[in-house]
Amino acid sequence: MPSPLQSTTSVAVLGCGLIGESWSALFLAHGLDVVAWDPDDGVLSALPERVEPLLAQLRALGPVSDRPGRLSVAPSAAAAVGNAGWIQENAPEKTAVKHALYAEVEAAAPPDAVIASSTSSLTWTDLAAGVTRRDRFITAHPFNPPHLMPLVELFAADERTLGRAESFYRSLGRVTVALKKDAVGHIANRLASALWREAVNIVAEGIADVGDVDAALVHGPGLRWSVIGAHMAYHLGGGPGGMAHYLDHLGPSQERRWATLGTPGLTPEVRRLLIDGIAQEAAGRSIATLEAERDRGLMLALAARRKAEEGENP
Amino acid sequence: MPSPLQSTTSVAVLGCGLIGESWSALFLAHGLDVVAWDPDDGVLSALPERVEPLLAQLRALGPVSDRPGRLSVAPSAAAAVGNAGWIQENAPEKTAVKHALYAEVEAAAPPDAVIASSTSSLTWTDLAAGVTRRDRFITAHPFNPPHLMPLVELFAADERTLGRAESFYRSLGRVTVALKKDAVGHIANRLASALWREAVNIVAEGIADVGDVDAALVHGPGLRWSVIGAHMAYHLGGGPGGMAHYLDHLGPSQERRWATLGTPGLTPEVRRLLIDGIAQEAAGRSIATLEAERDRGLMLALAARRKAEEGENP
Numbered sequence: 353m354p355s356p357l358q359s360t361t362s363v364a365v366l367g368c369g370l371i372g373e374s375w376s377a378l379f380l381a382h383g384l385d386v387v388a389w390d391p392d393d394g395v396l397s398a399l400p401e402r403v404e405p406l407l408a409q410l411r412a413l414g415p416v417s418d419r420p421g422r423l424s425v426a427p428s429a430a431a432a433v434g435n436a437g438w439i440q441e442n443a444p445e446k447t448a449v450k451h452a453l454y455a456e457v458e459a460a461a462p463p464d465a466v467i468a469s470s471t472s473s474l475t476w477t478d479l480a481a482g483v484t485r486r487d488r489f490i491t492a493h494p495f496n497p498p499h500l501m502p503l504v505e506l507f508a509a510d511e512r513t514l515g516r517a518e519s520f521y522r523s524l525g526r527v528t529v530a531l532k533k534d535a536v537g538h539i540a541n542r543l544a545s546a547l548w549r550e551a552v553n554i555v556a557e558g559i560a561d562v563g564d565v566d567a568a569l570v571h572g573p574g575l576r577w578s579v580i581g582a583h584m585a586y587h588l589g590g591g592p593g594g595m596a597h598y599l600d601h602l603g604p605s606q607e608r609r610w611a612t613l614g615t616p617g618l619t620p621e622v623r624r625l626l627i628d629g630i631a632q633e634a635a636g637r638s639i640a641t642l643e644a645e646r647d648r649g650l651m652l653a654l655a656a657r658r659k660a661e662e663g664e665n666p
Numbered sequence: 667m668p669s670p671l672q673s674t675t676s677v678a679v680l681g682c683g684l685i686g687e688s689w690s691a692l693f694l695a696h697g698l699d700v701v702a703w704d705p706d707d708g709v710l711s712a713l714p715e716r717v718e719p720l721l722a723q724l725r726a727l728g729p730v731s732d733r734p735g736r737l738s739v740a741p742s743a744a745a746a747v748g749n750a751g752w753i754q755e756n757a758p759e760k761t762a763v764k765h766a767l768y769a770e771v772e773a774a775a776p777p778d779a780v781i782a783s784s785t786s787s788l789t790w791t792d793l794a795a796g797v798t799r800r801d802r803f804i805t806a807h808p809f810n811p812p813h814l815m816p817l818v819e820l821f822a823a824d825e826r827t828l829g830r831a832e833s834f835y836r837s838l839g840r841v842t843v844a845l846k847k848d849a850v851g852h853i854a855n856r857l858a859s860a861l862w863r864e865a866v867n868i869v870a871e872g873i874a875d876v877g878d879v880d881a882a883l884v885h886g887p888g889l890r891w892s893v894i895g896a897h898m899a900y901h902l903g904g905g906p907g908g909m910a911h912y913l914d915h916l917g918p919s920q921e922r923r924w925a926t927l928g929t930p931g932l933t934p935e936v937r938r939l940l941i942d943g944i945a946q947e948a949a950g951r952s953i954a955t956l957e958a959e960r961d962r963g964l965m966l967a968l969a970a971r972r973k974a975e976e977g978e979n980p
Contacts (some may be wrong), residue, residue, distance in 0.1 A: 354759050359914075370905075470688035473919055495886040496903070503886035527885040529878040537923050539874050540886035544896070545923045546864035547857050551896045564843040566895020571841040572809040572854035573861075575971075579886025579963035580956075581880020582858070582865045587944045588960065589810070591684075592953055596942045603932045605669070605787055610929070611852050611860045618917045623910075630901045630909045639906055641720035642894075646902065649974050655969035656887075660963050666805075 361437030361462070362387050362421075364622075366429050366453060368399050370611060370616050371470050371498060372442040376423065377406035378499040379440075382524050383417030389432035396425050406499050411451070413500075413651055414658065429453055429461035435464070439521060440492070442470045451482030458484055463643035468519075472541060476507045476534045490517050493538050494526075500650045502527040507536040543582075553614025555629060556622050562629025578653060675751030675776070676735075680743050680767060681715050685784050685812060686756040690737065691720035692813040693754075693884030696838050700740050703746035710739050720813050727814075727965055728972065743767055744774035749777070752834060755804070756784045764788070765796025772798055775824050780827060780834075782806040787854060790821045790848045800824075804831050807852050808840075812962045816841040819852040857896075868926030868934050869943060876943025892967060 363379045365372050365553045366391040376386050377575050379587060380403065390396040397587050400423055410416050411655055439461060443450050451471065467489050471477055476491045490508040493500035504521045506528055508514035518528050531538060537545060560568070576585060583595070590598030610628035634642060676699040679686050686702065687906060693700050694717065699832055704710040714737055724730050742748035747753050757764050764783065766773035771781060783805050790805045797803045801824040808874055809815035818835045832842050845852060851859060865879050874882070890899060897909070904912030932934055948956060 363765055389855065408701050410668040439834065441896060449901075460781075468841050469675060473923075487862050489886055495890065501886060503882055503889075505882060505886075506961060512964055521949060527881060529874065529882045533873055535868075535871075535873045536926050538881040539868055539879055541923070542864050542868060542927065543861050543879075543883055544887045544890070544899075545920060546927050547861040548896045548900065548920070549927070550860035553896075554849075554853055554856060559847055559849045559856075562842065562897045563705050563944050564965045565853055565857075566897050567841060567893045568817055569841045569857055569891050570854040572815060572819075573858045574891030574893075575815065575817075575964070575967060576809065577883050578967055579884065579888075579890035579949075581877075581888070582862045583869075583876045583880050583940065583944055584956065584960075586862065586945065587856075587948070588957055594948075595941050598890070599932060600941065603937075606862070607932060608861050609787075612850050613856065613863070615924070617966065618913060618921060623917075626897065626913065627909050630897055635896075636690075636910075639902060639908055640897065643902055646890075646894050646898075649971075650889070652970040652974045652978075653889060653892055653964050653967060657963075660966045664966075 361465075361512065364389070364426075364429075364432040364436035364439045364461075364465075366428050366432060366439065366457070367442035367444070369442065370394050371496065372440075373399060373402050374406060374499040375440050375442065375470070375495040377403045377410060377493070378524055380421040380423055381407055381410040381416040381499070382421070383419050383483060386420040386421055387418050387432045387436065389429050399423070399425065406497075406539060408649055409647060409651060413654060414506070429456050433461040433465065434538060435462070436465045439465055439467045440470060445471060445473050447474060447478055448488065450479055452477075454483050454489075454553065465511075466490060468602065470494055470498075473537070475536055478510070480509070488513055490514070491538075493540075495540060497647070500647065500654065502654075503540060504528050505531065505540060507531045507534050507538070548662070549616065550613050551650065552618070552622060552626065553616045555625050556616045557614060561632070563633035564627060566633060578657075583633070643648075671714050673781075676749055678703070678743075678746040678750035678753045678771075678775075678779075679756070680746060680753065680771070680979050681756035681758070683756065684928075685808065686754075687713060687716050687719060688813040689754050689756065689784070689808070690793035691717045691724060694735040694737055694817055695721055695724040695730040695813070696735070697733050698735040700737045701746045701750065702737065703741075703743050710916040713739065718812075722960065723965060724813060727968060743770050747771050747779065750777070750779045753770060753779055754782045754784060755781065759785060759787050760794055761788060761796070764793055768793075768803075778802070780804060780830060781800065782831065784808055784812075787851070787856055789850055790823070794823070797979040802827055804828070806831060806835065807854075809854060811961070813896070814961065814968065816968075818842050819845065819854060821845045821848050821852070828925075830975075863930065864927050866932070866936060867930045867942065869939050870930045871928060876940060876947070892971075896980060 362385040365388040480486045487510040493505040495503045502524045586598045587595040677693045679702040682704040785868045794800045804822040807819040809817045900912045901909040
């Protein structure tokens with residue numbers, strides 16, 4: 353698979369927690385050399401071993417590069433980026449920590465390397481305040497786990513850098529969307545937060561238990577939204593007249609329903625309901641077991657999606 | 667496939683629009699005889715032809731009953747329910763229309779037949795006000811299209827009737843969730859409305875276009891929610907400490923994000939953005955084409971899900 357990077361350059365992965373290890377696997381599977389750094393030596397030295405099962409998942413999912421990339425670790429962020437064409441930063445979600453890292457990285461990185469932050473909760477504006485060359489700084493927010501989830505949400509101030517980012521992540525089989533303006537929570541986490549607020553409200557109001565809310569989502573709207581988006585669903589809900597017909601006939605009832613949605617707080621009582629409810633839903637399964645089940649489900653869903661894209665029928 | 671109905675009884679389908687035709691296909695595929703009625707003779711006489719492609723989808727998805735049910739049509743609601751063990755009502759979402767229908771149906775139905783309303787926007791309480799024997803009246807809200815979407819949301823005042831409903835819909839391969847108390851929008855449409863409100867807000871605020879919001883959902887949270895629920899996703903987001911850890915560490919940032927979510931109105935300007943945006947996303951594809959694409963995607967997703975349930979790997 354071709355990459356928009358020079359063959360002599362590598363990807364630097366800064367911060368090797370859950371997000372960094374998953375990015376590493378994705379880059380390696382696509383034949384890119386990865387130079388990783390993490391301030392925690394234990395995390396860094398365990399990385400090759402932690403990446404292995406993720407690479408196995410990617411091999412199971414479909415063809416990966418004939419020549420997988422080489423993974424090496426660096427003693428400092430500066431050393432990691434010295435020969436990098438792309439820098440994927442996954443440091444803790446603290447502005448000061450990231451700013452300090454950018455200062456070190458900007459001084460050491462090749463001039464045309466892009467610095468991409470995986471930040472989930474901070475904005476480009478927050479982070480760019482600590483960057484000198486803002487034209488090459490972007491946010492590139494993946495959905496966890498990045499090696500399986502296709503979405504990468506991009507924001508860049510520079511059009512050319514945005515174009516490079518779109519080519520780069522698409523060359524890794526990702527689906528990119530670009531924000532027209534910087535926003536907290538990008539797109540997907542805003543949607544997820546809005547849905548979770550009501551999911552919490554339904555539990556807090558005693559309409560349904562945690563497990564039933566999750567079941568309703570997975571077997572109802574979640575399944576549908578894995579195939580078509582929310583706007584498109586209402587377009588089809590309007591019948592032959594589409595969105596315009598939907599808005600005419602059911603817009604007012606949506607506005608009335610919006611007025612009945614809740615604005616719960618995460619009070620001690622609500623926390624207790626959520627913690628007890630999830631324990632009941634997990635029914636003794638450990639986090640590791642639940643993660644393995646999620647990953648297997650995601651991989652099957654991704655395989656189904658590939659069939660759909662290739663025009664295959666069930 | 668066994669059914670909790672007597673072999674001599676049938677299912678009455680009252681109202682044969684999109685929901686009624688899809689229910690009919692599901693019942694028939696599971697070997698149940700269907701007696702259908704609709705006030706519009708044209709709709710009723712076209713039903714057998716409209717059910718055929720839906721049955722073909724169910725056959726393509728997997729094994730259906732060796733002996734498919736028989737579909738017949740009745741000249742009145744009273745005639746349709748005369749021998750019914752189950753009555754699935756899909757009349758227009760108008761309380762007065764449904765109340766008038768219930769009066770006719772209650773007088774003609776066998777005493778132990780359950781009357782189940784597919785209502786999406788009305789509540790059990792609204793509708794039961796027009797029913798004499800409330801112990802056998804339930805809401806059973808499917809997700810569109812019911813023959814493909816597994817979810818059925820139930821509310822019943824009578825425990826024994828709720829139990830019968832759970833057995834009945836599960837015997838049709840559906841996943842049921844029961845509301846602990848009656849609520850507008852049940853569970854799934856409350857979640858869908860909450861998400862769509864923010865999806866509209868993102869467009870209204872100029873953060874992203876309709877098509878990019880849909881793409882972010884389909885390739886991010888939608889894909890994930892087709893595998894695990896929103897509560898479970900945050901449980902896993904908490905790492906080894908699960909939900910309790912998540913709430914301690916990221917609960918406050920969720921509450922801050924909730925405060926930034928929008929409360930748009932469906933003003934003429936917003937309607938214009940939605941209608942133009944969906945036209946751009948549809949890119950010339952007709953409603954029928956988009957529906958066919960949705961159904962094919964759903965069928966592949968359902969086939970993948972069955973593999974996951976059977977313990978198969980990708």
